Amino acid sequence: MTGVSDLFDLSDRVAVLTGVGSGIGKATALTLARAGATIVGGDIDEANAQMTADEIVSNGGNALVQRTDVTKRAEVDALVDRAAADFGHVDIMGNIAGIPHNKLVAECTDEEFERILAINLKSVFYGCQAAIRHMIPAGTGNIVNISSGAIDTPAPTLACYAMTKSAVAMLTKTLATEVGPHGIRVNAIAPGMILTNFSRHNFTDADGNVVPERFEAYNKRSSAMAPLRRVGDPQDVAHAFLYLVSDAASFVTGEIQRPNGGVAMPW
Ligand SMILES: NC(=O)c1ccc[n+]([C@@H]2O[C@H](COP(=O)([O-])OP(=O)(O)OC[C@H]3O[C@@H](n4cnc5c(N)ncnc54)[C@H](O)[C@@H]3O)[C@@H](O)[C@H]2O)c1
Structure with missing residues (x-):
């Protein structure tokens, strides 16, 4: 019988993660590296991303980073292709990079709307497409997209943000139906306030x-x-991420995990 710690062992797995320069992406990169994964990280803030990689390497792990603007399909493709070229396979894809947006619908400009769509939604679509190009031929893989608790409760000023994160949840569930037969699991995390x-x-x-x-x-x-x-602490989300990509979750797909302290529960 498989030991419990073996279920969470990510040795020999290659994880491509966006947004590793800060917060949830950084905590996830450090956590997956502690579980043995090789991290290929992308972030628009290359200096911060490099600090994450340096911390992983100084702890005995394996990591490299590449400056990536997730709104640019070619840069997302290049990040994922780099992982495959340097390490031979892409086992885990984490679409984590994202930004907040708070504006009443009546006041939101076209520029703001396009920007939030590009960073929070199109990027996730690009990341999923780039990852499955490698995962389908391999017949295995794990994708985790970061949605948000904002999908559960409508609140003033959150329309644009919640629209992108709701779409991420639906992309996740739909893609899970398409690639499940190829041995690929696709899940999302909808964190509460972190x-x-x-x-x-x-x-x-x-x-x-x-x-x-x-x-x-x-x-x-x-x-x-x-x-x-x-x-919440970024580590709370990183642990949910670790569970989803681990063999402990081998029958879990199309799921939206909610590390949120119970915020979304009805009273
Ligand atoms: N913190 C929260 O309360 C919370 C709650 C729910 C969901 N989320 C989601 O979690 C994800 C991570 O957020 P966080 O809280 O760690 O924020 P953060 O600001 O600490 O980290 C976000 C990272 O994304 C990077 N980034 C921003 N734009 C980018 C771009 N165009 N290309 C590449 N990288 C880019 C930033 O440089 C930064 O390193 C986001 O998708 C966010 O929407 C956060």
Whole structure:
């Protein structure tokens, strides 16, 4: 019988992850590397991504990064193709990079709408397509897309963001039906409120400095919304990611995992 730790052993697996420069992407890269995976990371912020790779390598892991703007199909293709060329296979694809957007529908400009669609949605489509080109011939693979808890509860100013993340959830479920027969699992994670750079706009001033009173208020408000009474940590999402790509989840596909402290449950 397979040992429990063997189920989470990712040795010999190659994981392509976007958004590894910060927050959830960084925590996921470090976690998968600790489980033995080789990380091929992409981020528009190459310096931050390189710091993630350096941390993995200094912990004895294997990682490389490549500057990638996920809104550009050619750059996403190049990242995935690099993984296959350098390491021979692409076992895991994590479409993680994304940005927040808060604007009333009445005030959202065309430029903002196009930008959020490109970064949060088209990028995931490009990443899935690039990955399955390698995974279908291999007859195996795992894709995890980052959606959001915003798909569960309508809230003012979140229309554009929630539209992209709802579409990511539907892409995930649809693709799972198409590639399941090829041995490929496709799942999504819809995190609740997770403390990362993404959340900073909630408690910083116009110059980007943290305002302690705002930070305390944000923490209090967000914690009160969750039955577990805390804001999430990127590691909470990384652990959900690890589970989904592990052999422990070998019968799980088309699923939306919700590490959110219970926020989406009806009271
Ligand atoms: N933090 C939260 O509360 C939360 C909740 C739900 C979902 N999410 C989702 O989680 C994902 C990761 O967010 P995070 O909280 O770690 O944010 P973060 O800001 O800490 O990290 C996002 C990373 O994406 C990169 N990125 C942005 N635009 C890019 C582009 N065009 N090309 C390549 N890389 C780009 C950034 O440089 C950064 O390293 C996002 O998709 C976000 O929508 C976050």
